[in-house]
Each structure stands twice: as C-alpha cells, then as structure tokens.
Amino acid sequence: METRLSVVKSQYEKIIVSIGGNAIVRRNDRGTIEEQFENLKHACGYIGRMVKGGKSIIITHGNGPIVGNIVLRNEMVKNLIPPEPLYICDADSEGGIGFMIQQTLYNQLHKLHNIKDVVTIVTQVVVDRDDPAFKDPSKPVGPYYTEEEAKKLADAKGWVMKEDSHRGFRRVVPSPAPKKIIEAAVVKTLAEMGVIVIAAGGGGVPVIEEEDGTLKGVDAVIDKDLATALLAKEVKADRFINLTQVDRVYVNFGKPGQRGITEMNVKEARGFLEAGEFAPGSMGPKVQAAIDFLEAGGREVIITEPELIESALEGKAGTRIVK
Numbered sequence: 001m002e003t004r005l006s007v008v009k010s011q012y013e014k015i016i017v018s019i020g021g022n023a024i025v026r027r028n029d030r031g032t033i034e035e036q037f038e039n040l041k042h043a044c045g046y047i048g049r050m051v052k053g054g055k056s057i058i059i060t061h062g063n064g065p066i067v068g069n070i071v072l073r074n075e076m077v078k079n080l081i082p083p084e085p086l087y088i089c090d091a092d093s094e095g096g097i098g099f100m101i102q103q104t105l106y107n108q109l110h111k112l113h114n115i116k117d118v119v120t121i122v123t124q125v126v127v128d129r130d131d132p133a134f135k136d137p138s139k140p141v142g143p144y145y146t147e148e149e150a151k152k153l154a155d156a157k158g159w160v161m162k163e164d165s166h167r168g169f170r171r172v173v174p175s176p177a178p179k180k181i182i183e184a185a186v187v188k189t190l191a192e193m194g195v196i197v198i199a200a201g202g203g204g205v206p207v208i209e210e211e212d213g214t215l216k217g218v219d220a221v222i223d224k225d226l227a228t229a230l231l232a233k234e235v236k237a238d239r240f241i242n243l244t245q246v247d248r249v250y251v252n253f254g255k256p257g258q259r260g261i262t263e264m265n266v267k268e269a270r271g272f273l274e275a276g277e278f279a280p281g282s283m284g285p286k287v288q289a290a291i292d293f294l295e296a297g298g299r300e301v302i303i304t305e306p307e308l309i310e311s312a313l314e315g316k317a318g319t320r321i322v323k
Contacts (some may be wrong), residue, residue, distance in 0.1 A: 013239060014056040014191060016232040018225065019043050020244040021062025021202070023306055024097065027245060031069065033100075040104045043243055043306035048108035050309075051116060051196060058191050058235060059101060060228040063093040063202025067221065068142025068171065075157070086173065087205055087217035094122050094201035101198050117195045124182040124215060125204035125222050125230075131176035139175030139221045140281045144168030165282045166254050172281075174220040176206065178227045182215070184234035191235060203227040225289035233296040240293045240301045241312075242286050247305050249287065249319040251277045263320045266294050290321045 023043060029035045051057055067089050074083040084092075098120030106118050137160045145153065150161035150169035159171045181187075187199045203222030207215040225242065232240050248260045251272060264272070269287050278284040290301035302309075304318025312318030 012054055012056045014058070014235065014237045015050065015239045015241060016058050016060065016228060016235075016237045017047055017050075018228045018240070018242045019059065019061040019101070019306070020242070021064040021066065021224075022245040023243050024061065024100075025065055031065065036097075037100060037104060039306075040100055041108070043309075044101065044105040044108045046306060046309040048105060048112055048114070050313075051109065052112050052114045056191050056194070057196050058187060058231070058237065059105075059196065059198045060200045060224060060231065061097055061101060061198070061202065062224045063090070063097055063221075064140065065142055066097060067093040067202055068140075072142055085217065086219035086221070087207075090202055090221060091122055091205045091217075094205065095120065098122070098198045098201050105196065118198070119190065119195055120198040120201075121183050121187060123187075123200045123204040123231075124207045125178045125200065125227055126180040126182065126209055126215075127176035127206045127218065127220065127222065128179060129208045129218070131174075133176040134174045134220070137172045137174050138162070138280060139173050139223065140164045140170035141173055141221060142171050144170055162281075165279050170281075175223050176220050178203065178222050178230045181227070181231050181234055182207070184231060187231065188235040200224065200227045200231045223285045223289075225285040226292070229289035229292040229296075232293050232298060236297070237293075238299050240290065240298055241309065242289070242301065242303045243306045243309065244283075244286065244303065245305060246283075247308055247317060249278075249283060249303050253277075253279075253283070261319050263322070265322055266291050269321055287321075294321065294323050 024036050025031045070089040102118045102120050144167055153159050154161045161169045162172045164170045187197050190197050203224040204227050206218050206220040206222050208218050250258050250260050252258045273287050278287050301321040302312045302318050304312040308317040
C-alpha cells in the first residue's frame with residue numbers, strides 16, 4: 001500500500017496554525033456549509049504554501065458559532081430527538097470542522113502538486129472538576145441577540161447571557177482552563193512524520209479524570225486559544241500563528257483612539273491585558289495564549305487574518321508578539 005509518510009528533518013520549523021471560528025463563519029455570513037468551505041479555501045491556500053515551503057504544520061480551529069448552532073438545534077428538536085450533552089456537541093463540531101479543513105487543505109495541496117497526509121484527531125482535553133468556571137460561565141456560544149431577546153431567553157431557558165464585543169448578547173457556558181491534552185504525544189509523533197495534523201478543534205472535548213484514571217466528558221467549552229497554547233507547549237512548537245477576522249491586535253478597539261499594534265513583547269502584552277484592553281471573549285484569550293506559549297519556550301506568535309498570513313510572516317502585517 002502506498003504511503004506518503006516520511007520523517008521531517010529536524011531543522012524544519014514546527015508551526016501551530018490556529019484558525020478562529022470567526023474566520024470560518026465570518027461576520028454577516030449566513031453560516032452555510034458553502035460559505036464555510038469558501039472561507040476555509042483562503043486560509044488553507046496560504047497554509048498549503050507554508051507546507052510546500054518545508055514547514056511542519058499542526059492546525060487547530062475554533063468552533064463558534066458552529067457549536068452554538070448545534071446546541072440550538074438540540075433545543076429546537078428536543079421533543080423529537082433526545083438532546084445531546086454539550087461535550088458531545090463539542091465533539092460533533094470538532095469532527096465536522098476538522099473534516100472541512102482536512103478536505104480543503106488536501107485539495108489545495110493537490111493543486112500545488114505537493115500531496116501530504118492530512119488527518120483530524122478528535123482531541124480530549126482534561127480540565128479540573130473544581131475549576132471555578134463551572135460556577136461562573138463566560139464562554140460565548142451561538143448567535144448574537146439583542147438585549148431584549150437575550151432577556152427573554154434567560155427567563156425562558158435559564159441561560160446566562162452576556163454582552164460580547166459590542167456586537168450584541170450571546171449565551172455563555174463554563175470555560176474551564178485546559179490542564180492536559182490526552183492525544184498530545186500522538187499529535188507530536190504524526191507531525192514529526194510529516195503528517196499535517198488537525199487537533200484540539202474548538203478547544204477539544206472537555207473531560208475530567210476519575211480517581212481510577214478513566215475519562216468522562218463534562219459540559220463546558222474550552223477556549224481554543226488556551227488549548228492551542230497548551231498543545232503548542234506539549235508538542236514543542238516553534239511558532240504560533242493565530243488567524244482571526246481582524247488584521248492585527250488593537251488597543252481601544254472600537255473606541256476613539258483605536259490603535260493597531262505591530263509588535264509587542266510579553267511584558268507589554270500582559271500590561272495591556274491587565275488594563276482590560278482585550279475583551280475576555282475575543283482578543284483576550286488570544287493574547288493570554290500568546291503569553292503562555294512564549295513563556296513555555298515558544299519563539300514567536302503572530303495574530304492576523306488569513307489573507308495576510310504571508311505578509312505577516314514577512315513582518316509586513318499583523319501583530320508579532322515575542323519574549
């Protein structure tokens with residue numbers, strides 16, 4: 001049987017590329033599968049050229065608002081079909097989005113005559129059962145609502161609703177901190193064999209470890225940026241590229257005096273974060289993930305939109321964060 005697996009040379013750079021959920025379903029999109037595939041073509045085209053240039057690539061991705069849509073479908077048909085727990089919705093979204101990235105990237109590589117093995121791993125991420133996040137939900141899922149709609153949903157369904165990034169109200173669910181990635185060793189081994197691995201999608205499937213060492217799913221959504229930083233640390237990645245729907249990181253975002261940041265170090269990034277410059281459900285986790293990655297030994301973090309990835313790698317776009 002023919003195989004394309006090969007050992008990646010040690011001098012090849014190992015890069016984690018994280019595709020934000022808002023780069024898959026963009027603002028003003030209806031969220032159709034056709035739109036999602038079209039949006040992924042842009043990101044995967046640039047990633048494909050990185051692979052051809054001799055990079056070892058691991059891809060993570062967001063799952064919002066897709067996981068929220070799955071939860072919403074559950075709610076709408078619960079009288080016909082038994083609803084699934086949130087952690088199963090997490091796994092569904094990870095597998096479905098992973099498939100779309102896997103196929104789109106394969107097709108892009110085929111066009112470049114540089115066929116590589118691409119695989120999706122549904123990833124289990126351990127969280128602490130006593131994490132305070134379970135008592136204070138904060139992770140937005142699903143669509144945006146007006147303040148009036150949000151109040152009605154909170155009253156009718158008991159959902160916790162919070163304003164998100166000045167764009168409206170969204171349902172929020174527990175978002176515990178990731179502690180360990182069960183499949184990290186598998187991801188690292190495959191990447192070092194030349195396989196492009198898609199893992200920790202949507203932050204992975206949250207699980208807790210029982211006293212006997214077995215795993216059990218738990219209803220939550222892990223922030224994909226923090227899970228990506230943990231995965232990057234465990235696979236010893238060199239660089240972390242975070243793709244989102246804005247061209248770079250901004251301070252005073254959406255306010256008078258808005259200013260884009262071209263480059264900052266960890267100290268500056270932490271200062272901005274502690275000053276409340278970055279929204280908790282938006283840019284905040286991305287900057288925190290960058291700090292975590294760099295403090296764990298990473299070399300560089302780039303935050304930008306998919307169309308600018310090549311310019312960002314040349315230092316001509318995006319935000320570069322270093323130690």
